[in-house]
Amino acid sequence: SFTEDSDLIEGCLTRRAATEICRRVGQDAHSVAQVARDFGIGWATAMDCVRRHGEPLVDDSCRIGTTQALGIDEHKVLGATKDHHTLYATSFVDVVTGQLLDVVRGRSATDVTYWLSQGKPSWRQRIEAVAIDPHAGYLKGILSVLPDVAVTVDHFHAIKLANAVIDDVRRRTQRSTLGRRGHKDDPLYRTRRLMTRGWERLSDRQREKLFFALEEGDPTGEVGAAILGKELLRESYLASTLRQAHWRLVRFYAYVAQADVPELTRLATTVSHWEQEVLSYHTTHISTGPVEAQNLVTEKIRRIAHGFRNFENYRLRLLLHSGVKWDTRPTARIRGRSPRLVA
Incomplete structure (x- = not known):
């Protein structure tokens, strides 16, 4: 008997098999358990292959290229239990290419500052704009490292706040007029989806x-005032120039002061606090859309894996799927579905 060592063998698997396991878990977003069953190995062995071949791809200094516009947003990693609160993570996405740059624990200014400070100075200098939601911690962390960058609050998050105001006013009106929460046959509850839809998207029948x-159902007119306030805020984002957007915001503030609805006043206060970032949207023309798209992918991967408890595995899986460019060449077909020459 004899033994032979080969660089093509890794433990109990060939290098080709270990690389394919990593590719299926990373590029194809298959669960580690499913890939382990397909190869007839244990979960730990399959995960070792993912780490061994995936970590060099994630840690490659050439993985992150030039970034002109950055998107930052938080998402939930693990729900709250009796032992810990809800755990969050922050995603950094290149909004031009849609590439996931990194995922870090937490959602504070310190977390953002630390990650940005780890980048090369030449890379940071090329960042011209950053898109975020109205998160004071993110703004503080960004400006501490990138003081000259243009920070933008896009229309998605601003209008989301306005729609939340409509829901709050509607619920308060229903409780005050009906003495209870809304039911399916109540007029305001029946049309709650129409209230948050853009006015130009409503048909004549829906408007009636x-x-x-x-x-x-709105004797005081406060729900209608909230809807009109939302539309005025939307018009500021639909403006064609920065000057026009500014004057539309002024009109929004004036209307809110006249309407005297507490929830609308709270919205106007928030918009006023973030006015520079709101108006910046008309110069940068970027949004957190690619970041929200990545959040959907993150949710899909977390659902496939039935959740994660190890953050390092979680980060590795996300970056292998959305942060690495795989050079996978399709296998050449030997013959087509039917012979080329038929006798």
Whole structure:
């Protein structure tokens, strides 16, 4: 008997098999358990292959190229239990290419500052704009490292706040007029989806339905005022120039002061605090859309894996799927579905 060592063998697997396991878990987003069953090995062995071949790809200094516009957003990693609170992580995405640059624990200014400070000075100098949601911690962390960058709060998050105001006013009106929460047959509850939709997207029939619901269920007119306030805020984002957007915001502030609805006043205070970042949208023209798209991918990977408890595995799986450019060449077909020459 004899033994032979080869660089093509890694433990109980060939290098080709270990590389394919890493590719299926990373590029194809298959679960480690599923890939382990397909190869007839244990979960730990398959995960070792993912770490052994995936970590060099993630740690490659050439993985992150030039970044002109950056998107930052948080997402939930692990739900709250009796032992810990809800755990969050922050994603950094190149909004031009859609590449996931990194995922870090937490969602504070310190977390953002630390990650940005780890980048090369030449890389940081090329960042011209950053898109975020109205998060004071993110803004503080960004400006501490990139003081001259243009920070943008896009229309998605601003209008989301306005829609939340409509829901709050509607619920308060229903409790005050009906003495209870809304039911499916109540006029305001029936049309709650129409209230948050853009006015130009409503058909004539839907507008009539909404007017009737407001006339029947909104005696004080506060729900209608909240809807109009939302539309005025939307118009500021639809402006064609920065000057026009500024004056539309002024009109929004004036209307809110006249309407005297507490929830609208709170919204105007928030918008006023973030006015520079809101107006910056008209110069940068970037949004957190690619970051929100990455959040959907993150949710899919977490659902496939039935959740993660190890953050390092979680980060590795996300970066292998969305942060690494795989050079996978399709296998050449030997013959087509039917012979080329038929006798």
